[in-house]
Amino acid sequence: MSVRVRFAPSPTGDPHIGSIWTALMNWLFARAKGGVFLLRIEDTDQARLIPGSSEKIIEMLKWYGLNYDEGPFYQSKRLNLYQKYADILVEKGNAYYCFCSTERLAELRKAAEANKQPSKYDRHCLSLSAEEIQKRVGGGLARRSLGEGGEKFVVRLKIPEGKTSFIDLIRGKIEFENALIDDQVLLKSDGFPTYHLANVVDDYEMKISHVIRAEEWLSSTPKHIILYQAFGWKPPEFAHLPLILGADRSKLSKRHGATGALAFRNEGYLPEAMLNFLALLGWNSGTDQEIFSREELVKAFSLEAINKAGAIFNREKLDWVNGMYLRKLSIAEFAERAKPFLADAKAENVFIEKTLATVQERVKKLSELPALTHFYFKQPEYDGALLVWKKATLEITKDRLTKLSAFYSSSEFPLDEKALEEVTKAFITKEQFETGETLWPMRVALSGEKASPSPFQIAVVLGKEETIARLQIAISKLS
RNA sequence: GGCCUCAUCGUCUAAUGGUUAGGACGAAAGCUUUUCAAGCUUUAAAUCGGAGUUCGAUUCUCCGUGGGGCUACCA
Numbered sequence: 001m002s003v004r005v006r007f008a009p010s011p012t013g014d015p016h017i018g019s020i021w022t023a024l025m026n027w028l029f030a031r032a033k034g035g036v037f038l039l040r041i042e043d044t045d046q047a048r049l050i051p052g053s054s055e056k057i058i059e060m061l062k063w064y065g066l067n068y069d070e071g072p073f074y075q076s077k078r079l080n081l082y083q084k085y086a087d088i089l090v091e092k093g094n095a096y097y098c099f100c101s102t103e104r105l106a107e108l109r110k111a112a113e114a115n116k117q118p119s120k121y122d123r124h125c126l127s128l129s130a131e132e133i134q135k136r137v138g139g140g141l142a143r144r145s146l147g148e149g150g151e152k153f154v155v156r157l158k159i160p161e162g163k164t165s166f167i168d169l170i171r172g173k174i175e176f177e178n179a180l181i182d183d184q185v186l187l188k189s190d191g192f193p194t195y196h197l198a199n200v201v202d203d204y205e206m207k208i209s210h211v212i213r214a215e216e217w218l219s220s221t222p223k224h225i226i227l228y229q230a231f232g233w234k235p236p237e238f239a240h241l242p243l244i245l246g247a248d249r250s251k252l253s254k255r256h257g258a259t260g261a262l263a264f265r266n267e268g269y270l271p272e273a274m275l276n277f278l279a280l281l282g283w284n285s286g287t288d289q290e291i292f293s294r295e296e297l298v299k300a301f302s303l304e305a306i307n308k309a310g311a312i313f314n315r316e317k318l319d320w321v322n323g324m325y326l327r328k329l330s331i332a333e334f335a336e337r338a339k340p341f342l343a344d345a346k347a348e349n350v351f352i353e354k355t356l357a358t359v360q361e362r363v364k365k366l367s368e369l370p371a372l373t374h375f376y377f378k379q380p381e382y383d384g385a386l387l388v389w390k391k392a393t394l395e396i397t398k399d400r401l402t403k404l405s406a407f408y409s410s411s412e413f414p415l416d417e418k419a420l421e422e423v424t425k426a427f428i429t430k431e432q433f434e435t436g437e438t439l440w441p442m443r444v445a446l447s448g449e450k451a452s453p454s455p456f457q458i459a460v461v462l463g464k465e466e467t468i469a470r471l472q473i474a475i476s477k478l479s
Numbered sequence: 480g481g482c483c484u485c486a487u488c489g490u491c492u493a494a495u496g497g498u499u500a501g502g503a504c505g506a507a508a509g510c511u512u513u514u515c516a517a518g519c520u521u522u523a524a525a526u527c528g529g530a531g532u533u534c535g536a537u538u539c540u541c542c543g544u545g546g547g548g549c550u551a552c553c554a
Contacts, residue, residue: 010553010554012553012554042554044553044554045552045553045554047553102551102552105551105552109551113480116481117480118482152552156552171484175483176482176483180481180482182550185551185552186552192552194551194552194553195553195554215547215548215549216549217548217549217554218484219483219550220550221483222483240484242485242547243548245546245547247490249546250546250547250548251548277491281491284492284493286493287493288493288503289502290503290504307485307491307492308485310485310546310547310548311490311491311492312491313490313491314490314491314505316504317490317491317505318504319504320505359516360517361516361517361518362515362517363516389513389514435513436514437513439513440514441513442513443513443514444514447514449514451516452514452515453516454513454515455514
């Protein structure tokens, strides 16, 4: 059997990290099996639809590098199909028209709640005669055109008696009592299908072999199975993924802060690091390996190895993974990735590359770069008191900086980190200075920061003139 | 409330009917050191509870407890 899976989000807002995780699991499975991964936009809810969401979903998949082989398909463009299948179900007696008002349904629900009974539709419209339905629909059953005389109605699935069970690839056998399942609305009064109808029809039409989706769908799977049975179709395999949780262990959502899948791009995470981190949430290779290339992930992936329990999205580990990837990049690549984050820095590419080389191993995400490198691009502002090393005095500091400045002015100034360090340390030894009382203020003079790359790294990038100029400014701050 | 589901360090997780319950992030300490990182070394840190099965259960079963999901003409 050829593997065909789909990522089927609804365009109701910015896609979040749980969406991309689900997409990743589908994508990995498809790639591991040499199957097809397709994108289907489930835009059947006119009320919740947010313009631009579909584009964001596509952009997200592109940024993360989860390429799809087919689609995007839009359900809103396939309404005729769902209506056709709804009619087929009605003709077969597996679905029926319902004219009940939302008010009546609300009352029903309220009453059920008051009696502590599960709320279910009471099948009030199930026994309507064909003539009455004909009359109320106003224009025959074949196809309706809303608002032309007829009453509003929906089509409901008639849940049969018995039990419905299925084998979930991750969770094993799951069984439901049909008596507890509501007669689900399949076609809404606006002519749009609900998720349940559209999803089943499309999965059938698109020959989906494995439905891999989040656990929130587990409870509605029996409805889907019943639908497949009603149509006389063979259901696909099901795998219900654990949920990605916020720090409070509830389903990840907007209120958990910045979890928009594309927000991570703007924060300076690398897509390959995101994928690596995400893959290891809820899944593992069974080895101690933590860093995986995309190819390694595909190779190691298996659906069976996915966990059942939900996983909390853990930022610290993501930062660590991202740092690992950032450090592995060549300087040229690093500079390329960093560019959008250094838009304000006006400098030659060569200069930027030299600059970035000094901070590569201390950056966790690219958005930190401006703060880490600002002093390369302009004279830093800082309090003169910062120049004094913890074990030194203002007088000593002034003396050391003055002599260091003079030394640099009158001697060679190698534009090589190691060489400059050697020359400088030889000078410090010769003068019998403390290393810290000299290098700390030198570093602060150049960076204006409590923490920064080494003074030699900075000095080499800035060059002799600028280095001496900044030493002079520092000295003047010490009077 | 009903239905479904899940349960190993703070977090992500590994493992087995018999182990000192392993790794990673984070934390702490040390080395290095002009600072911060990086790197290396080390430490602390977990099988939700109770029965049962068994020579032996973290693992299997049941019952609790706790978490989560669903319970819409939302997905």
